[in-house]
Amino acid sequence: MSTELDSLYQDIILDHAKRRLNAGLREPFEAEVHHVNPTCGDEVTLRLHLEGDVVRDISYDNQGCSISTASASVMTELLVGKTVAETQPIHDAFLEMMRGKGQVEPDEDVLEDAIAFAGAAKLTARIKCALLSWMAFQDALVRAQEDSDA
Amino acid sequence: MSTELDSLYQDIILDHAKRRLNAGLREPFEAEVHHVNPTCGDEVTLRLHLEGDVVRDISYDNQGCSISTASASVMTELLVGKTVAETQPIHDAFLEMMRGKGQVEPDEDVLEDAIAFAGAAKLTARIKCALLSWMAFQDALVRAQEDSDA
Amino acid sequence: MEGLLPELDVIRKDFPILERRLDNGQQLVYLDSANTSQKPQVVIDTMVDHLERHNANIARAMHQLGAESTEAFEAARDKVAAFIGAPSRDEVIFTKNATESLNLVANTLAWATGELAIGAGDEVVITEMEHHSNIVPWQLLTQRKGATLRWFGLTDDGQLDLSNLDQLINEKTKVVSLTWVSNMLGTINPVTQIARRAHEVGAIVVVDASQAVPQLPVDVTASGADLLAFTGHKVVGPTGIGVLWGKRAVLDQLPPFHGGGEMIETVRMDVSTYAGIPHKFEAGTPPIVEAIGLGAAVDYLGHIGMKAIHAHEQAITAYALEGLATVPGLTVLGPLDATQRGGAISFELEGVHPHDIAQVLDSRGIAVRAGHHCAKPAHARFGVQSSTRMSSYLYTTPTEIDALVEGLEYTRSYFKLG
Amino acid sequence: MEGLLPELDVIRKDFPILERRLDNGQQLVYLDSANTSQKPQVVIDTMVDHLERHNANIARAMHQLGAESTEAFEAARDKVAAFIGAPSRDEVIFTKNATESLNLVANTLAWATGELAIGAGDEVVITEMEHHSNIVPWQLLTQRKGATLRWFGLTDDGQLDLSNLDQLINEKTKVVSLTWVSNMLGTINPVTQIARRAHEVGAIVVVDASQAVPQLPVDVTASGADLLAFTGHKVVGPTGIGVLWGKRAVLDQLPPFHGGGEMIETVRMDVSTYAGIPHKFEAGTPPIVEAIGLGAAVDYLGHIGMKAIHAHEQAITAYALEGLATVPGLTVLGPLDATQRGGAISFELEGVHPHDIAQVLDSRGIAVRAGHHCAKPAHARFGVQSSTRMSSYLYTTPTEIDALVEGLEYTRSYFKLG
Ligand SMILES: Cc1ncc(COP(=O)(O)O)c(C=O)c1O
């Protein structure tokens, strides 16, 4: 019983859920998006600030369970400072792990702390929690790039 | 097998289905109604001619199975020439028999030839066939009386 | 404990899933019955018998299987009519769920002519504690017809705020639609009182009885409703079947809902005429085996007796409210008096998100619901986004409530809350 | 006989009802599969297993039963998507039957804005051989929106009269809705050809595949349809479940259908936003166990192979057409070439009304349908009010066809026809 829970609620996750790195909404930003998990009502408002092709800031305001809030925190830690091109393999790897029904062996070199969500990938109901902020980031990125193209 | 069928298709029924007493649409009439069995599409157009409180004529044009056509024929034979008041116990007795799921013992003194439909009363799918023209008659009666009241 | 169903053990044996051991070996503790109820063996067996021996399409078929199927289907309508005290069996319409029942009403009102027609200047009144299925259809209707949607607010203890009853329901009001028992707060609303006011101003009253029919003895006439909806899967019946009851006079005035087989009188390419109720609203092959399953379900509940089931729910609810009160940091949303409420109890636990609570409980075999329970506005009213909900039914035991309370204690310790 | 399914005996053993003896001791000869098909044991068992072991509401539940139920439900969507070659699983929407699927389209079109909006001057084209479920929804839509309903006529041999294809489908046409296989005449329509013309003028194409999906290998993309409907109970699945497949681009443009649980993104009292497909169109608790049953049904059919089933149907149909031709006074309505038609064969027998035919056949255990088969206009086109229909499926044997032909001979002698 506890082992099952412990594999979900790893210390990294509980820590991030408490500290929430990069939390809060900041200026400047090129895109702001609002994503909801319709099943449970968890929400995130996320702002993305690019400088050239570098992700300079991801700021956010969210409400949700420990999995969804920790996921936002871990994500910002991983992606801020990287070039857009560098974020994509990380994003893809995270998606692949979460959608792999616990069958995908995550690559720690790419995902770093985010491998802690491998336990959530086994629980259908929690996959959306872990993905919420990642989908919001990707959406914000598309919008920011559209705007700069226009 | 045959006995079951024979109790449904009694000679009276097969005869009436062939001869169809009082068939055809005639003048004069005080009410004309059109009834349909939505399940199978069987139809009857029925005209009622009253003289005072006597049912002087019931004329009709119908399409349908032997049960529904024989029922119209038997009904007109029974009701034409009677007073409106006299038709009602016959109508009620026929309804009671048809809705009695084969449990109601029909009174031959009241129903005469119409007791032949006792076999149809046992077959859910055929009850509506037997009732089609009887419901049309009752509807026509209500309308004719409404009109004469007005 | 006073009020519990006698022979609760025997009743539990009727529900095969209650024997279920979960993947981690835990015994199932099912406290999610307001979401969907479990099914007794007799409902399952009735469905199997139909599928294995009597399956045929209804109404249209002249053969023996067709007659058997039609009789079983229509007998189910009789059973449901008797169960809710419907004055006429023809007033019972089979739908696929409560959501379809409510949408049927809102949708046909959009095309109604005469007295029931709704347009600019007209008002529809709902409440802030409705399930989304009794909010969104009315938003769509009022938006589309240029009418106005208004609603009763809630008091801090989770009751309808009736202080402005007479202003809210006024001469402009065409429809009042409200839940009898809240699926989130558990509140039992004074439906009859509100219906009286609605009828004074000539409005029709739609009652969402999705949580009432499972728990209370329901008499549609006494309720004051003109139309009343509930769903099969919450009354120990299968999914795929719901009920709309309506007064004949109202149903007759509504235009048809879906067009198709069995709802017609005659069809020509240019124009059609329609059958009378209930068929007018039952286009296409209905959920036949599901209606038959629902018939067996209401028979089962009727046999135990809705009064006895209600008493059982009240006893369990009182016991649960007591137990929950012992958990530090736990706040119940909604009325605290078990005699004034239904058996769904939503609560917050300070410092732990409902998802995380439900996850820890699940690891102990305890099934509760976490989220907004399709009642986002009611959550917003209480300043929360989601909550945890336990809900009991006729098979729930005090021991299961104990397991919940222990589970919540364990949750607190797992997340290191003092 | 060429084309029959190998191991037909084994297949028949999968269907428990085929063992059924009727009240008079007769063995069942079920020739009413176009009305509803019988269910294999695996479909029934899958449903029972779900109800006894995994029952829970979907999507909303965080617990193990909820996860199991959700996974089984969504796996059924995957199976259906694969079965009809849907480019994306999200394009598969679960409804309650084909009638609801078709009404969903007609209903949401009534409120559509932009390209799909329908109003005065616009035209909707159907055919004279449609089932009522593909006529009445379009009558309601065109009447309500002031648009015009037009239709393809039929040739004497029961084909669509395509001589005026280019006039009938013209720049005013917004929707073309037609059946793939007729449930009365058996005709297989040239859906792809008609869809090509419809797309030339910018119309959307709705295909009623209720009789096609049971009988033909169906690839939605190759069909040319934009939207396609069918019903679970005709593909050896349960009642209470239907399917609407649609191209994402079209579904995304349609407004929501019913409002309620699970179709929302967020709900406030004044306004809501909606989920993406498929959930946008699946308000309320869906027919969960029914979808799971349908998943098992298409698995079963897929395992046998739709090509093999189609060949079987053609062989049986050819044999039946031959046999029926030997009965004096019998006229088949619809195409006489088995390779050009589906397996529903409607016929007249001079001097005996269809009801009476069906009754005599029933006394011999033979189940056929008598009436208008929800296709009154097609009957009117051939100057009849009703007909008798036999329809076969993968479990039908040549011996059963022999029994029918003998039964018809007996009917003639019973009613003393020469
Ligand atoms: C061609 C056709 N379309 C539509 C339907 C309607 O299907 P359902 O009654 O399951 O909605 C049927 C069957 O009755 C049919 O044969």
Ligand SMILES: Cc1ncc(COP(=O)(O)O)c(C=O)c1O
């Ligand atoms: C109060 C209330 N109304 C409506 C519904 C909708 O029922 P269904 O999802 O079966 O349509 C529910 C249950 O989900 C409910 O609790």
